[in-house]
Amino acid sequence: MELIELSAKTRENKGKGAARKLRNTNGIPAIMYGAKTDPVMLSLETVELDRIIRENGTSGLFFSLRIEGGSERIVMLKDLQMDTFGLKYLHADLQEIDMDTMVTVTVPVETEGVSAGVKEGGILQVIRRELDVLCKPANTPEAIVLDISELNIGDAIHVEDIDLGDDVEIPYEVNFTVITIIPPTASEEEETEEEVLDELGEEEAAEAPADEE
Template sequence: MEQVLIKADKRNSTGKGVARKFRAAGRIPAILYGTNIEPVSITISARDWEYVTRHMKRNVIFDMEIQEETGVDKRPVMVKEVQRDGLGTKIMHIDFFQVSMEQTVEVEVSIHLKGKAKGEVLGGIIDIHLRSIRVECLPNQIPEEISLDISELDIGDSIHVSDISLPGVKLVEHGEIAILSIIPPTVEEKRGAAEIPEAAAEEKVE
């Protein structure tokens, strides 16, 4: 699991007006909370955040260094929520969650499909039910993604949650849930394919 350094400053003042001033100064207001710890109001550099997250994947653990009057306090954290403006372009606030490297966490991991299914080559359609799966594991065992090879799947085949096995990782989703299925072409597609030769025949007669 990737770990990235992010620096933060502790802030004592809160409120919308204060938050606007921080954002105008290139700082993002944020809060850090966790199990059995007091929430800490902080700010981080918008430029630093853009830099470290540009190529960042989901579920990165940050080594957060919080600058306080007494010195630097270092904590392992994860992003819980990023709030944006109405256009979705500007970050307004970030929620960080402090983790313990000895305690499991529950997170959502993206699914990545590899290959082209046999059934797809034969005209079948990939019907995707889940694009991510919730898992529970230690922070340093969180997968960057779950890779599924679908190249051997034929029409009518499916992959279920129970088909996935990851060492040290517990799948939270029910095992019977289908992740994806290869289904036959729809009736509309078959009908459209059948109409093409007919139209061609009519043109030939004319």
């Protein structure tokens, strides 16, 4: 687990008007809460948070939060709200964490290798690009990397097939599909058939005798 430094200031004014005014001055309304922490209203710097998001994404982010005039807290990014166009940060939820307590973290899914089924024309379909894991903060994986090299067309990796060790659990009630290799689409098959027919037509035309005058 990597702790990213993040600065914050406390704020007293709340409501839509105060939040809008804060955003107009390059600030982001935020709140910090936890099992042993009373909610604290904060403001974050847009430039600083935007740089962090661009470099690290939004999944599984843990911060060493420095509150101006206060102590340093360890928090995780629980939620980040953006406008309809995904261009402006509207609000951030930060959860204070205990390093010895299990937390639920969203982790990206990545693949490694080239599927045998893809080599035969199949299509790799990632059904779940993120998964929730339950673990202590220090054991949080940066990504769930799945080897797909042995997957043939029609094969799949389900959630119960994924083993992250004794320290990390993926909670689930239904054994849902995470990754699968599907057959080529009908349009691709039709396109291939048309290409073959075109080639046969060209060969027949080339072999046909020329008309005698």
